[in-house]
Amino acid sequence: MRSGVAVRVLGALEVGSSAAAAVLSPTLRTVLAALVVDAGRVVPASVLAERVWEDAGMRPATSTLHSSVSRLRRLLEPGAGPWQVLLTRAPGYQLALAPESLDVARFEQLLRRALAAAGSDPAGARGDVAEALRLWRGPAYADVEAEFARQEARRLENLRLEGVELAARLDLVLGRHHEVVPDLQELVLAHPLREELRAALVLALYRCGRQADALQAFEDGRRLLAEELGIDPGPQLRRLHEAVLRQDPALEAPAAPGSTAGAEPAPATGAEPALATGAEPAPATGPAAGPAVGSEPGPAGAGTARPAVVPDALPLATTPLLGRSEDLERLLDVLERERLVTLTGTGGVGKTRLAVAAALAAADRFPDGTVFVPLAVLDDAAAVLPAVVRALGLPAAEGPHALAAVVAQLGAGRALLVLDNCEHLLDAAVDIAALVRRCPQVVVLATSRAPLRVSGEVEHRVAPLRVPAGTGVEDVLGAPAVQLFAERARAVAPGFVVDERNAAVVADICRALGGIPLAIELAAPRIRVLGPAELLSRLDQALTSGPRDLPARQRTMRATLDWSYGLLDEPTRRLYRRLSVFTGGWTLPVLEDVEGPGVLEQLEALVETSLVTVGFPDGEPRYAMLVPTQQHARRLLGDDELEEVSRAHAEAHVRLLERAAPQYRGPGQVDWLQRTELEHANVLAAFEWAMAAGEHATAARLTWAAWLFWWLRGHVLVGRRCAQAVVDASAGSPLEGPSALVPVRARIALGAMTFAQGDFPAATGSWARALADAERAVGVDPVEREEARANCIAGIGICAQVGGDLAGAAEAHQRAIELARDLPQDTYGPWIVRLNRVWLGTVHLRAGDADAARRQVESGLALARRDGDRLATFLALYNLAQVEAGTDPARALRHLQEGIELSEQMGDLANLAYFLEALVVLRASGAGGGEDAAALVRLLGAASAARETVGFEVHNYYLSDGVGRDAAERRLCDELGEQRYAQELAAGRRAPVAESVRTAGLVRPVTAAGPSPAS
Incomplete structure (x- = not known):
C-alpha cells in the first residue's frame, strides 16, 4: 500500500496536505468517499455506481463511472502511472492507502490501541486517544451528501464519542479531575443523554470537593431522561449517585502517576465511569461541543489559560445540506x-x-x-x-x-x-x-x-438554490434545487427518480418555487400522492402545510412570508403588495413611474429584508420578487388596489415603449432593444390587463410601440397574437377623431407579424385594409396619416416582391419614399426612405440589373450609416454582398462579416441565419482545406439553430440562394466526409452566438471569383 497520498474524511473530505488540499468536484468527492468506506477492499463497480448516483435518482452509463474514476486517479497521482493508489481490481476498484495516509484508518487504529492499553498503561492510552481525537476537523464526510456517507459518518461519530468517553475515564484514572471539569460540562451540555459522560462529570465534581454540584449534575440527567425518554438512569449512574450521597471512600481520587514510587493506577472498575461500546449516542453536535474533544488537558495547577465558554448545542440537522x-x-x-x-x-x-x-x-x-x-x-x-x-x-x-x-x-x-x-x-x-x-x-x-x-x-x-436553466436531463439533474427536490421526494416515495420523462416538469416546479429550500421541502413530500405534473398545477396547495416539528412561522411558505411582512411599516407593506403586479422584475425609474417619486426608502427596506432581490443584468440595478414571494404579495392585494396598480403599471409600460420605439431605428438600437427585452414580460402583462379591462386603446398603443421590437427579436408569434387581438377588439370602431388611427396602426403591426411568418396573403390584406382605413379616416393629424400610408405602401411593396410582381413592388417602394421624404425626423419617415431605397435595390437585383441595384442600395446604406441605423445597414450590406459576390468576392465577404456582427449586436437571430448561410455559399467553392471547410460547416449549423430558435424566416424580402446552399453543403460534405460533416454541423448548432460570429470573422477572403450572385 502506498502512503504518499493523504486522504482525510474526518471533517470535509480533503486530498493532499491541509495547507494545499486539492479541490474536488462534488461527484469526485462522492466517488472517493465511496472508496474510502471500504479502503483496502475491492468495491464492485455496480456498488460504487449505486453509492454515488442512485441517491440522486440518476442511472449513469458505465462510461460515466469509468470517466469519474479516471479523473480521480489522475488527481490522486498526477502523471501517467503506473497507478498505486486507485487500482482496477475485478469486479471494480480498490483504494490502497496505508493507515498513516488515511485519517479514519489512523483514528480507528489509535482508538483500538488506547482501548487495549487502558488498564495497563493509562497515560499511554490517554496519549493515543488524544492523538486520535486531534484527527477530527469536523463531522466526518461533512461535504459528501450521499446516504452511504451519512451512514458511515454516524458510525464514526459513535466511535468519536466512545473516544471522548475513554479520554474522560482515563483523565479520572490519572487524577486530572480539576482540569477536566470545564470540558466535561461542555460535553454533557452537547450530549446530555450520554450517561458515561455525565457519570464522569459527577465523579470529577465530587473529587473537586463539589458534592452539591455533583448531585445536581445527576439530578439534571435524571430529569432529562425522564422528560425525553421516559426512563430512569442506568444502574452504573444510579450506583454512582448512591456512592456520592454516602461519600464512599472508593470515590476518592487516585494519586497522580509518579507521586508515589511503584504506585499502581486505580483500576477502571467500581465507581469509575466505564466505556459503553454498545449504547446509541445522543444527537451529535460535532466539534462545537468544546475544546476537550481532541485536545490534551494541561498539567494540574497550570491555572486557566482560556475562558470557560459553555455553548448551547448546535441544532441537529436531520437531513443533509444539499447544494451549498x-x-x-x-x-x-x-x-x-x-x-x-x-x-x-x-x-x-x-x-x-x-x-x-x-x-x-x-x-x-x-x-x-x-x-x-x-x-x-x-x-x-x-x-x-x-x-x-x-x-x-x-x-x-x-x-x-x-x-x-x-x-x-x-x-x-x-x-x-x-x-x-x-x-x-x-x-x-x-x-x-x-x-x-x-x-x-x-x-x-x-x-x-x-x-x-x-x-x-x-x-x-444566501441566495436560493440554483434552478435549471433548460429542460435537458443533464442540466436538470445538475441543478441543486432539483437535487434537493429529488432527495426530499424519495424520503416519502423511495422509487421516485428524475429522468427523461419528468425532468422538464420537475425543473418547472423548482423554478416556480424560486429555488427556495423551504418551499421545495414543503412541496416535494406531496409526491407521495401527486405526480410531478399534477403537483405543478397544485403548488399553492402543496405549500400550505409542513413538518409539525418546525416553528409555526416555517410550517408553510405563507407563514414564513407573513413573519417578514409583519416586520414592515405600513408604507413598505403597501409597496410590497403593489410590486406583485410586476412580472420579470423592474427598474427604479419604471417603479417611480408607476408609484410616483419617494419609493426608494421603502424599496431599500424590502431589499434589506430579502423580500425583493436585486441584480445587475445590464450593469444597472434591476429588482424582482421570487415567485412564492410574489404570489404571497398578490394574495394581500384587495380588488380595488389591484385594479389601481394594474392600470398604473400598464400605462407606465406604454409610456416606456413609446419612448423606446423611435430608438429602435437609430444609434440607441442595441441598448433599447436590450432594455425592452428585460421588460418584455411586464409588457405582455400590461397588454393582458388592458385587454381584460376593455382598455383596447391602451393595448393598441402598446402594440404599435412594440411591433418593431417583436420583429427584430423574433417574438413574432406573440406579436401576431397581440396585434390580432387588438384588431378584433377594434372592429367596427369609427374612423374619426384624433384616435381614429389607433386601430389602423394595429393592422400595420399585424401586417408586419404575418409577413415575418411567411403568411403573405394575410400580410397583404392587413396592409391594404390599413391603407384604406387611413385614407378614409377623418379628423386625424395629417402627418400621422401620411406616416401610416407610407408604412402600408412599403409593406405592400415587399409583399409584391416575394410574389414576383417586380413592377408593382418598384412602384410601391418609390411611392413610399415620396410619401415619407417630407415627414419630420421624429416619425417613421426617414426610416421608411432608407429601407425602401434598399428594397428598390432588391427589386433591381431580382430583375438582373446589378448596377441599378448597387446605386439604390448604396444610397440607402449611406442614409442608414448617417442615422446610426443597424437594421437598415445590414439590410443594405446583405444586398451589396449579393451584388458583388461574382465580381468582388473579398468585398462581399467583408459586407457579410459586418452584417453578422451587427446582427449579434441587435440580437436578430433571423437576420444572422441569412448572413451565415450567404457567407458559406460565398466561400464554399474555395474552402481550401479541412479546417476551413469544418469552420464553414459549423456556421451552417449555427444558421440552422438560429432559424429554429426564431421559428420563422422574418426577413422574407431577402433574396436567398437555396440552390447555392445545397451545392455548398454537398461540396463541404464531400470534402470532410459524412461523419465529420455531421459532427461539425452538430458542433455549430451547439455553439454560442458569439463563437459563431467570431468564426465568421476568421473566414479568409476569397482571392478568385466565387459563385455567381443569387440572382
Missing part, C-alpha cells in the same frame, strides 16, 4: 477574515442551516468553543444579550450587566457566537457591535432577513 458547498466555502473564507458576519436572505432560504454547517466546519478555528443563541422566540431587542448570557450558562443578567457578563466570560478567548434570527430585533445591533468591539477574538455570525447595519458588518447573501 460553494456557499459554505465562501462563508468559511469570510469567517477567517471578518468578525461580524450577517447571513441575509429571504425566509426559508436556509440561513440557519448554512450558519450551523459553517460553525461545525470552522470549529477547529475556535478553540474556546461555539455558542448558538436562538432568537426567534424573543420579542424585545433588549432581550438579546440576556439570551446570550443564558446560552453561556451564566446567572441571569439584564441591561448593561448582561454585556459586562458576556464580555467577562468570553474575554480574549477565540470563540464563535451564532445569533440566529435577528431580523425582528435589529435594535439590538448596537449591543452586538459593542460586544464585538470588547471581545477582540470573538467572531459573531448572525442570521437575519435584513442586515444589522453597524460598522464592521459584512453581509453574506
